Amino acid sequence: MLEASLQKTILNINGEKYTLKADERTTLLDALRNHLGLTGSKKGCDHGQCGACTVLLNGRRINSCLTLACMHDGDEVTTIEGLGGPGNLSPLQKAFVSHDAFQCGYCTPGQICSAKAMLEEARAGWPSYVSESLDELNSLSNEEISERMSGNICRCAAYPNIVRAIRETSGEAE
Incomplete structure (x- = not known):
């Protein structure tokens, strides 16, 4: 051996x-x-x-x-x-709490880490599969956020609330 x-x-x-x-x-x-x-x-x-x-x-x-x-x-x-941690939550963590963007919470850490990077990718102008243009990103639509977060699965199906939390953090209203 x-x-x-x-x-x-x-x-x-x-x-x-x-x-x-x-x-x-x-x-x-x-x-x-x-x-x-x-x-x-x-x-x-x-x-x-x-x-x-x-x-x-x-x-x-x-x-x-x-x-x-x-x-x-x-x-x-x-x-x-x-x-962020208890008493010092990041803006994304606060948005996930306020939008009830979790149920069992198991996927939440991965969702939040992914969302943090996804927002930076969008700010840098990286297109996604559903982006209308390869040159500029006009907004983070629900479809755009869903596509960019598609590698993170939520078995409880809290997707609409996850998208709302990300939109709030991105500064774009629905």
Whole structure:
């Protein structure tokens, strides 16, 4: 039987440095949850299909179940814990609460991390599949938000409220 080797990785998570000594096959999600105690990111499908594990890596959203922790030595990782916490919620977190954009709450951390990055992508003018133009983004319509968030599944079907929360945070009224 082959013995797994431990890989030393420095992760910058939510503004703090963590030294991780783990099997080189450890996913970023498992490193966060099982090695570092950051349990906000959830393990849903473990195949990159549900988005419950979405975190920000150097400002871009990724499924943390699909990448190895050792691949991100020195990278900036932001989890839901880094966006805000009790008594200090981010604007997106406040909007999710005020619009009841969750039911069971399991997918909510991934939804919020994805929405944060999605709003930045839209501000940067990145088009989506349903964008009317490749040159400029005029507004974030419900269809535009739904398309951009399509990698995050909510089994409770809180989608209309999720879209409302994102629209509020983007500054666009319905």
